[in-house]
Amino acid sequence: MNFLMIIRIAFRALARNKARAALTMLGIIIGVSAVIIMVSIGQGAQASVQAQIESMGTNLLFVSAGAQNVGGVRSGTGDSGTNTLTVEDLDAIRREVPSVAMVSPQINARAQLVVGNQNWSTSVQGVSEQFPEIRKWAVGSGDFFTDADVRTAGRVIVIGQTIADNLFPGQDAVGQTVRVSNMPFRVVGVMARKGQDPQGRDQDDTAFAPYTSVQKKILGSTRVSVAYVSAVSAEATYTAQQQVGDLLRQRHKLAAGVPDDFTVRNMSDVAEAANQTNSIMTILLGSIAGVSLLVGGIGIMNIMLVSVTERTREIGIRMAIGARSSAVRSQFLIESVVLSLTGGFAGILLGILVSVVVPWMLGWPTLVSTASILGSVVFSAGVGIFFGYYPARKAAALDPIDALRYE
Amino acid sequence: MQATSEVGRQGHEARAALLAREEEARPVIQLEGIHKTYTMGDVEVHALRGVSLTIREGEFVAIMGTSGSGKSTTMNIIGCLDRPTRGTYILDGQDVSELSKDERADIRSRKLGFVFQGFNLLSRTSALENVELPMLYAGVEAAERHRRSVEALHSVGLAGREQNNPNQLSGGQQQRVAVARALVNNPALILADEPTGNLDSRTSVEVMEIFQRLNRERRITLVLVTHETDIAEYADRVVVFKDGRVKKDYKVTAPRDAAEELKNLPAVDDDDEETGAAELADAA
């Protein structure tokens, strides 16, 4: 009795009851596609965060005021209370740390931008002239402001594409004047379009002005909560992180044993934190979907058990005609594996399809991983064998005479 | 003469006597002191109490007897579906009384064909596939399987019905599919337990005609259980059971001829209806 024949027998038996086979598969189809969709959404989020972080360059450091506690949340100063990070600190970093190439604070302010009767509320970020280079974000038209503009707290502004589209529709924004908090600022450039960040925020709805201007003219405060520091090379990033830390401790006169009142993080720290949350998400979503796959497997066992009882006579006929117990067992096992594998493949197709449609419909990035596909195939075959084994053994153990007599 | 030498080697007196009575024909079934006892809790049911029976190649034997006399039990043992509690059973020269479940399955596949009272065809499966089934388990090649099942269906008068499912066939036709299935692996022996029990008298004669033809033309050994005396008269030997023993065993001097009787019966065959319909269509 060769194996191919048993496979043929199993397929014929399944073909005799197509509707039931399809319904049984449904559980696995839903389970597998849910796993693939959930994992692809999780991985998609992870990949886009990763891409975002990588696009910022690996030699980037974040310096922020206040210590970092275990949970990764900044505490202490920063937005309120004592200010631990100053413009002077940043100047010192730029001057004294040899492994640092560029520095730019990032001072956030919300402001009303007004042109004629057009009105646009947006975030104006106070940065240095080195910002485009540090963040690897080019200027689309016009120029970024200069070193001199920063020194003189010049009333110049570089706007994002979204602002340009709204305040100067169909015109060249460069050279125009825009009122920011009721002061006229000259638009010197428009940033290149950057699109949405992984959280779905429009990154082009931002304007940039010299940090000095933002501090003096818009906020009236000298606080710096966050700054970007760029190391001379990717290899120098770690050294730069150490040296910036040492310099700030020295400048803040922190005695040994006193914790930092600032935080210096490199991109891999940021990436890791982002990765961690995303992995937890992916695992969580995947396991919920995995439970539905398990339920699908139990559905197969249920149907196979019903099937063995219902087909007792058939089993008797097969045995009387010359089928060995092992052939009957293999037949039922194969039926169960075929059900779960076919369901698995259909689930993979459905999962991929939905994963392709989701970004298009909901705007979430997805990434179908080969691991989740391979995992689904192995898992559904496993489900078939595991949940098919018991019913198959029951079928094989039947006595042909009793089975033939069964009504 | 394989049979003679075999019997000679064993040198049993009883066999020698049998050999003297019967002609040269080789024994296909040799039952010797078969007992079958079912234990149900504390109660022992003695279904067979020492059955000895020899059936030779080419014989057509009808087994009769009252209900509960052990006919089906005997058939199950002959068919290697069950094992005797005591006694020896030699099938086609091989002692099969002590074989394992798998070995018995292989014997059933190679040497035996079954026809049941309730047809026992696979539902939602074409006549052709039903007939192919024993060959699947015997490992016959696809092309050969197809050829042999078409031929078998043809020989039971079901040419053109290959693709019909059992629910699209009459009882008589279903039983003929079952006969085709039983003979497709060229068995040494076909066993039929009340094959006409669910059929009306005319269809019964049709099925008996096929059995007689297979027996006469192909010398297939047939053992058939029946309750009906007139069905038993188509066989050339009758064995009567009573209380788990063989009570009578006699030759039928002039067996009925099913083919002859069919000629004299009014033609209401569904095949004729079809030709009739075709003629009508032609006329229109």
Ligand SMILES: Nc1ncnc2c1ncn2[C@@H]1O[C@H](COP(=O)(O)OP(=O)(O)OP(=O)(O)O)[C@@H](O)[C@H]1O
């Ligand atoms: N599996 C079983 N367990 C217990 N007793 C059984 C079993 N099978 C048969 N018997 C008993 O053995 C005896 C012979 O049964 P068997 O089926 O051989 O009779 P039978 O001659 O075929 O009768 P019928 O004409 O009604 O089919 C009966 O008394 C029956 O009750």
Ligand SMILES: [Mg+2]
């Ligand atoms: Mg019976």
